[in-house]
Amino acid sequence: MPFSSAIASPKLLLQLFISTIYCIFESAFSKLRYWTTGACKGTKSFVSAAGHKLNENNEETATIPTSVNYHFTRKCNYKCGFCFHTAKTSFVLPLEEAKRGLKLLKESGMEKINFSGGEPFLHERGEFLGKLVQYCKQDLQLPSVSIVSNGSMIKEKWFQKYGVYLDILAVSCDSFDEATNQLIGRTQGRKSHLDNLYKICNWCQEYKVAFKINSVINTFNTDEDMTEHINQLNPVRWKVFQCLVIDGENAGESALREAERFVISDQQFQEFLDRHSSVSCLVPESNEKMRNSYLILDEYMRFLDCREGRKDPSKSILDxxxxxxxxxxxFDEKMFLKRGGKYVWSKADMKLEW
Structure with a gap:
């Protein structure tokens, strides 16, 4: 060995030793930092420096994306004052990229996909949505494919073309009084939101799609009794949400909405639930249950973390x-199960009378 190399070797060994110690401390710090009270729920676990979920025995585990909500567009033709996924961008992934992400989710264990927005029927007049629905049911063979819509853009010809691939269609309806819907912003021009609701309910029956209703309870509808209308429409589920504030979406300086005037107390929400306790299909979701128990993908296919009262995006699953x-x-998997996030969600298993 040359003399210069012999002199250099101790220095190289020292650098290697310091580098190794640094990596050990960096790994330990990363594990401490991402210890879950938060990130990967299920068992008591933490995330390693490499981004893998580990349990107490230092064994790798994985959160399974059983049910995913994909908000592929933020654009909407309504202006609901409490909306917590607003039109901050107009971006929509190309169809093939969206399909690639959906395939990745299926390979990771996804059983149910829910398409939402914005208004999902707005982009390409529902054709983009229809192609995604068909792909998920026909190609990916998902047990459940569902949509949440305001109902204003849905046409019967969409059901004729894509209804066979859809398990559940949820239409948002916060009031059975047209004036109240106007105050909330769930309307467009002079079109009747309620007429659309009943029309779509009939189409769902005709084309064998399970019909669902979503309602956000707020200051304008908290005293309303919707029992008669809900019983008449007879949805498979009536999802009742407490108005939720998300910084940067419907609250704060950069927000496109000001939801504070729509917010109700926990007591008001409970009084609404008590008033409708006879409705068998009612599924209540308070802010506590809702905030962290949904896996939400944005238009870039990034998971959104709502634990801090805002939507902090992950990196895209495509990357x-x-x-x-x-x-x-x-994601709080325990709360997901506690709130009844896993239910009979395939229309083939619902035993409905069409």
Whole structure:
């Protein structure tokens, strides 16, 4: 060995030793930092420096994206004052990229996909949505494919073309009084939101799609009794949400909405639930249950973490994969199960009378 190399070797060994110690401390710090009270829920676990979920025995586990809500567009033709996923961008992934992400989710264990917005029927007049619905049911063979819509853009010809691939269609309706819907912003021009609701309910029956209703309870409808109308429409589920404030979406300086005037107390929400306790299909979701118990993908296919009262995005699953991205979703799997997030969601298993 040359003399110069012999002199240099101790220095190289020292640098290697320091580098190794640094990596050990960096790994330990990363594990401490991402210890879950938050990120990857299920068992008591933490996220390693590599982004993998580990349990107490230092064994890798993974959060399974059983049910995913994909908000592929933020654009909407309504202006609901409490909306917490507003039109901050107009971006929509190309169809093939969206399909690639959906396939990644299926390979990671997804059983149910829910398409939402914005208004999902607005982009390409529902054709983009229809192609995604068909792909998920026909190609990916998902047990459940569902949509949440305001109902204003849905045409019967969409059901004729794509209804066979859809398990559940949820239409948002916050009041059975047209004037109240006007105050909330769930309207467009002189079109009747309620006429659309009943029309779509009939189409769902005709084309064998399970019909669902979503309602956000707020200051304008908290005293309303919707029992008669809900019983008449007879949805498979009536999802009743407490108005939720998300910084940067419907509250704060950068927000496109000001939802504070729509917010109700926990007591008011409970009084609404008590008034409708006879409705068998009612599924209540308070802010506590709702905030962290949904896996939400935005238009870039990034999981959104709502634990801090805002929507902090992960990296896109298209760039880093599902397993790594989901560790930064803030998903509370225990609350997901507690609120009844897993239910009979395939229309083939619902035993409905069409």
């Amino acid at each position: 880093v994969g599902v397993e790594q991205a989901i560790c930064f979703s803030g």
